[in-house]
Every structure is written in C-alpha cells, then in structure tokens.
Amino acid sequence: MSTTVSPLAPTTVPDMPPIAGVRLATAAAGIRYKNRTDVLLALFDKGTTVAGVFTTSKCPSAAVDWCRAKLKGGQARALVVNSGNANAFTGKTGKQATALTATIAAMATASTPARIFLASTGVIGEPLDATKFDGVMDGLVADAAPGGWLDAAKAIMTTDTFPKVATATVKLGKARVTINGMAKGAGMIAPDMATMLAFVFTDAPLSAAVLQSLLKTGVADTFNAVTIDGDTSTSDTLLAFATGAAAANGAPKISRASDPRLKAFAKAFQNVLADLAEQVARDGEGARKLVEVVVEGARTTASARRIAMSIANSPLVKTAIAGEDANWGRVVMAVGKAGEPADRDKLSIAFNGIRVATRGARDPSYDEKEVSALMKQDKIQIKVGLGLGKGRDRVLTCDLTKEYVAINGDYRS
Amino acid sequence: MSTTVSPLAPTTVPDMPPIAGVRLATAAAGIRYKNRTDVLLALFDKGTTVAGVFTTSKCPSAAVDWCRAKLKGGQARALVVNSGNANAFTGKTGKQATALTATIAAMATASTPARIFLASTGVIGEPLDATKFDGVMDGLVADAAPGGWLDAAKAIMTTDTFPKVATATVKLGKARVTINGMAKGAGMIAPDMATMLAFVFTDAPLSAAVLQSLLKTGVADTFNAVTIDGDTSTSDTLLAFATGAAAANGAPKISRASDPRLKAFAKAFQNVLADLAEQVARDGEGARKLVEVVVEGARTTASARRIAMSIANSPLVKTAIAGEDANWGRVVMAVGKAGEPADRDKLSIAFNGIRVATRGARDPSYDEKEVSALMKQDKIQIKVGLGLGKGRDRVLTCDLTKEYVAINGDYRS
Numbered sequence: 001m002s003t004t005v006s007p008l009a010p011t012t013v014p015d016m017p018p019i020a021g022v023r024l025a026t027a028a029a030g031i032r033y034k035n036r037t038d039v040l041l042a043l044f045d046k047g048t049t050v051a052g053v054f055t056t057s058k059c060p061s062a063a064v065d066w067c068r069a070k071l072k073g074g075q076a077r078a079l080v081v082n083s084g085n086a087n088a089f090t091g092k093t094g095k096q097a098t099a100l101t102a103t104i105a106a107m108a109t110a111s112t113p114a115r116i117f118l119a120s121t122g123v124i125g126e127p128l129d130a131t132k133f134d135g136v137m138d139g140l141v142a143d144a145a146p147g148g149w150l151d152a153a154k155a156i157m158t159t160d161t162f163p164k165v166a167t168a169t170v171k172l173g174k175a176r177v178t179i180n181g182m183a184k185g186a187g188m189i190a191p192d193m194a195t196m197l198a199f200v201f202t203d204a205p206l207s208a209a210v211l212q213s214l215l216k217t218g219v220a221d222t223f224n225a226v227t228i229d230g231d232t233s234t235s236d237t238l239l240a241f242a243t244g245a246a247a248a249n250g251a252p253k254i255s256r257a258s259d260p261r262l263k264a265f266a267k268a269f270q271n272v273l274a275d276l277a278e279q280v281a282r283d284g285e286g287a288r289k290l291v292e293v294v295v296e297g298a299r300t301t302a303s304a305r306r307i308a309m310s311i312a313n314s315p316l317v318k319t320a321i322a323g324e325d326a327n328w329g330r331v332v333m334a335v336g337k338a339g340e341p342a343d344r345d346k347l348s349i350a351f352n353g354i355r356v357a358t359r360g361a362r363d364p365s366y367d368e369k370e371v372s373a374l375m376k377q378d379k380i381q382i383k384v385g386l387g388l389g390k391g392r393d394r395v396l397t398c399d400l401t402k403e404y405v406a407i408n409g410d411y412r413s
Numbered sequence: 414m415s416t417t418v419s420p421l422a423p424t425t426v427p428d429m430p431p432i433a434g435v436r437l438a439t440a441a442a443g444i445r446y447k448n449r450t451d452v453l454l455a456l457f458d459k460g461t462t463v464a465g466v467f468t469t470s471k472c473p474s475a476a477v478d479w480c481r482a483k484l485k486g487g488q489a490r491a492l493v494v495n496s497g498n499a500n501a502f503t504g505k506t507g508k509q510a511t512a513l514t515a516t517i518a519a520m521a522t523a524s525t526p527a528r529i530f531l532a533s534t535g536v537i538g539e540p541l542d543a544t545k546f547d548g549v550m551d552g553l554v555a556d557a558a559p560g561g562w563l564d565a566a567k568a569i570m571t572t573d574t575f576p577k578v579a580t581a582t583v584k585l586g587k588a589r590v591t592i593n594g595m596a597k598g599a600g601m602i603a604p605d606m607a608t609m610l611a612f613v614f615t616d617a618p619l620s621a622a623v624l625q626s627l628l629k630t631g632v633a634d635t636f637n638a639v640t641i642d643g644d645t646s647t648s649d650t651l652l653a654f655a656t657g658a659a660a661a662n663g664a665p666k667i668s669r670a671s672d673p674r675l676k677a678f679a680k681a682f683q684n685v686l687a688d689l690a691e692q693v694a695r696d697g698e699g700a701r702k703l704v705e706v707v708v709e710g711a712r713t714t715a716s717a718r719r720i721a722m723s724i725a726n727s728p729l730v731k732t733a734i735a736g737e738d739a740n741w742g743r744v745v746m747a748v749g750k751a752g753e754p755a756d757r758d759k760l761s762i763a764f765n766g767i768r769v770a771t772r773g774a775r776d777p778s779y780d781e782k783e784v785s786a787l788m789k790q791d792k793i794q795i796k797v798g799l800g801l802g803k804g805r806d807r808v809l810t811c812d813l814t815k816e817y818v819a820i821n822g823d824y825r826s
Binding site: 055056057058059088092094123124229230231232233234313314315319321322323333334336338340341342343344345357361362399402406 | 471504770775
C-alpha cells in the first residue's frame, strides 16, 4: 500500500450494504507484508453459484488454473485471496500450494476443495507457503461477518493507493437485490507484482450459467476496456458469486440469460463492473490524469476497439498527456499504426470537446491556448472520428509519468 | 540535435568512401531550426535505380505517398530530405508541397519530378513551406560533391544525439563495389517529431527490381526488428539507390534477385542495414541500455518474432532493465500476453547468458547477486527458450527511462 493516495481517487466511498449469504473476514498471515492484512476469506451460504473470467495469458498463475478447473461445478463455498505472492510461474510447487490452500479452507468450512476458489496477487516466481493459511483459517471462519467490505478490499491491495469498492441495488422481479464488488490494481501494477483481481457478490438467485453470461457480457466494455500499460498480467481474475438469498424475499430464480426479468439487474451489474474498472484506471501506476479514448465512425465496433487501444497504449500519446500537451499528431500516429481501416483525409480529433483536427489536417479554427487550458484538467477525453462507418468504442487509461518509471524501475536502487 | 550524446553511441565513426555516381550537399533553409543544416540533396548520375520500403501506417506522410507513387519508374535523379517538418497530416497543402519540392529539384537538375525522391522529418500537422527549397536548391546542386557523408547524416537529424552512418565494400563479380548508408532516429523520436529515415547508396549495377528485393529481404531482420516504443511513425522511409557506376570497373549488371553473383553483396547490404538499425536502437529516446531479445524454440520464426516484440515493447520489462533488475517475472508476463503458443512449464529465461528460470519456475541455482552485477552492463541480452519448436528470432530495443518521459512529456512545461 502506498502512503500517497492517487490524486484521481474517488472523493467518496459508498456505504457497502451486507449481502445475505456472504460473510467476510481478513487476517494477517505474514505472507510478505508486515503489519497489515494479507488474506481475505469470503464465506458463502449453501447454494451459492459462481462464474469467472480470467487472464488470456499463456502463462497463467496456479490460482487461475485452479479456478478455471473448479468453475465447472458452478458452486462455491468460499473464496480465499492473498496478497504478497502471486503464486505464478511456480511450477509443481505452485500447483501443490493451491491444492493445500483449498484443502485447508474446505476442512475449516466443512466443504470440499472443489468449492473453494482462490486468487493470489504479488511477487511472481516465489513459492507460496500455503501452510501460512493453516494458522489463520479457523480464526477467519469464526470471525466471518456480513460487514467489513472496505477492510476486505484493503486486504487484497498490493501497491494500490486506495481500496476499490462499488455497490448497486436493483429490482429483480418484485424483490430488491444487492450487488457488491471489489477490485485491486490495474494490470501489472507494481515492482514485480502482478494481478488485477475483482470479485462481485449478489444475493440474486442466478444460475452459474446466467452469472457466467453476465460476466462475459459485462467485462467486455468495463475491465477489458481498461489499459494501464498494455501489460497483461498472469493472474487477472474476475469472479462473481450469487448466493440466491434474495429468493426468500420473493426474487425469482433466473436460469436463462435471455430472461427479460434480468434486464435491470444486468444493467446494474454492468455498472458495478464499470465503476470498479474506472477505479482501477484511476489508480494506474503513477497516474495523474484519467484518459478516456472514444473512437467513432469506424468500420466496426471491433475495429473501433483496436484503434482506441492503439491510442490508449501509445507511450507517446500517454507522455504527451502527462505533459498537458494536446499532441494530436501522436493520435494520428496511433490511429495509423493500429492496422485497421482508416482514411487520413477523413480523420477528425477532439480533446475534451474541442476539435483540433478535421479532414486530415489541423482544424482551421484551432486555438492552442484554449486547448492547452483544457489539458490541465485531470480527466482528458480524446475523441477520434474516422468517418467510415458506425463502429464506436470507448477505452479508459491513464497518463504515463516519470512516477511510472520510478515505481517500476527504481525500486531496487 | 541534443547536446548530450547517447552513452550507447558507437565509439568510432567509419571513414565513408565516396560512391561513384552520388554527390551530396547540405544547406540551412530555416525550415524550423536555427543555426544548423536542415536540407540534404543527394544527386545521382544518369541510370541510377531506386527501391524503397515505407511505414505501414494508414496515415502516411505526403512524402511517403509521393515516393510510393514514383517508385514505379525505378529511376532516380535526386533525393531531397528535410528535417524540422514531417509534412504529415497536412492534407491537400502537404500534397502540393511535395509536388512543388520535386518540381524545384527537377528544374535545378534538368530532370523530371517523377525522378525526384523526397523525405521529411519533424513536426506533424504543420504545413511545409516548400518555397524554402527554392532559395537553396541551385546552391545545393552547385555544391554537390562525392564526400560529406557525415554532414549529410547530420542534416537529417531531429533530436538524434549522433549522426548514423555505415559502409561496406564487397566484390560483385570481380569488381569492388561500395555500399554506404545513413539513418536518423528511431520511431517517433522526439517532441512531436516523427520519422525513421534511412538511405542506402551503392555503385553496383543493380536493376530496381533487384534493389527492391534486397531491401525487402534486408529490412525484415534489421529495421523491422528494432523497436523503441512500439509507436510506428507516419513517415518511416528506407530508400536505396544504385548508380551502376561500378560497371565501368567490370562489375556485372544484375537484373535477377536470384543471381548467384549477388550473394556476397546481399550479405554486405544486409550488414549495412543491420549496423544502421542498431545505431537507431542505441539512440532511442532516453536510452541507457541496448537490449537484445532472443527467442528460441518457438513454433515458427514468425511466432518467435511476435513473442520477442511483446517482450521488447513491454513497459514493465523496459523499466525493469532501466532499474538494472533481472525481473524475469515480467518476461514471463510478456511471453504470456503475446498470444502465441507457449507452455509455461517448458519456459526458460536467461539474462546475459545466466539462466534465471527453467521449466516454468526459478532456476534452482539462481544467484541474484551474480545476475544483478551483470545487469549493470550497458548491453543486456534477454534470451527466452520456449521448448516447442525450431522458431528463432531476435529484436533490438532499449530501456525505458525517466528521460523518455521527460523528452516526450515535459517539453511544453
């Protein structure tokens, strides 16, 4: 945890209501950090369904392998998350560590390892000593209580500068249901740390298949539309748990993703993901500005996404924004290198609503002073019009500052 | 031009012999810079053939458009290069500027615009005032002489910290022929500047098609295997000119790329390109370390290239090297995100010849002190073994330092 909170941190933290069927507890197991919590247990009532999406890395962590395999069962009894060690690139030892952790948690919760979900974040390549969970697990189970959401979000931080939580309440049928979420750090956040982790919890009675469908749909324009440095972690994990406890209040059981009663819930679910994803961007390493890249008029939505990502991952665009420079020449460069259909002479570019380039050349009415003043704001929107079709997409990122280099390069010196 | 020369600059500059049929001159046209040359004229004898490869950007500069169209003729009378203005994203004005520049040069050299080749490097989006060439062109033609290669390389610099030249002499048939080359700055080098430019000249009698074939083959493992920041310029241009003057000394005329007499020449040509490309990496923005990424055991060569590029473009790998940290966890991450076949449990990684990871986990004999000492060297090799096949490739890059951010972000503040 950093002592300096990101200047882009949200100014208010939402009150997190309890979710019936979910209890939380945290502990300090001394995995790597001193004087802070580093283990989170989320304990679920019987009947809780689970879904998940994971890193596309070909070198995933042992915990990612574990969760992928166990998702088939669709049922969860507990989630165990540790910070300080990613249990990634740890070979056979890493696989054994996941099995041991799940066994310890299953024994303490009278369950089976197949219903224990795991996530680890921290150093890559160091063996994770899973026996450390043994010393804290019974206490965690005894302490588990419906509150403590912010404490939970703190226990999973590595070099995040603030805990990330979000909540929504929405009607499902005639019953009110709640969605709570938490997340930690964007991409490969910190000195040899890895992992973006996010967990979403609801009392809505949703089948695992419905939950998986909501996740798959929801992640595309939220977490998958955020980039800090283009470096995909070995450990990215987004898990969702639905306890079904709201059925007692009359919430209908939903077992088809196409069920029309799911519409408002799906929107609220997506909003929670979007909120967490934006907080991840706001806590990007060294970030001083939140950057929204909007691409319109592309041939297709997928093409708009690739062009937006090309802009959002360009070191030259990101350093220009750090320097408060509306350097649209670099945006042209990033559009040009994306490998997607683009016609230089139809391109228009705006920064925070002021058009700076149109039809492949500088806007005749461009006023550098006016634009420079806008670039001092802490949220910058880059909007690119391609003029080719109706494809539109949006990506969030942050600027690239010397602090990013310092955080990632200086820590041994 | 920077006042601080890159610490990675070559310690010696080769003597550049003249190339029969090529004459050079430089001038200060005041396009953007004060008190320095900013125009290069290379004047070719009758019969000079030309070939070129260009940026893959969908938003290329006007000069790139011009050269692409004129290459069909295969004949060159002159090359005009300016620094200070890239003539990119300048719309109709930019197109007119290229036509006017070529007309001015054609009139001064008793040629036609179709035989004039152009390259521009500098600011994007500013109209290029081509009338400035009018004031210097007659003087350039009058001054043009066989020497002055280093001066020529200096005139095309933007924020390069040293001029980049290379030369080779080789036998073609029984005659000695010479290959001279020059280049400027890697990728999107500098504060809103764009362009990697390189020019190669020879007196060998090669048809335009042969020259094009040599370029296409040669560029793949030289210029296309260098990355500074992954940001492809709007203006990347590599042109080759063959005067054929060596035919007078008995050099055979080569009109088929498969001609066996071309073998030694092709190798020397490739060496000149490789030398220039390495100099470009050595002058990457803010570079303090030259980084060679070697990937072995990939399924295919193309797969090895993509994995090598994923490593070479990773901000986290590059900042780790700036911090002299053999952070192989980040190399694992970059392999994993490349989207290419990889098996975590077969992966091995070495820094400067010392294996740090093997079979998907830390090398048991890993000695951090030994590796840390090696990381202080100014050339770092990262070698990754995938253990899947025979695909091998190599890419050059540099580290990512605070100076990169300063050069690209701070210049307006």
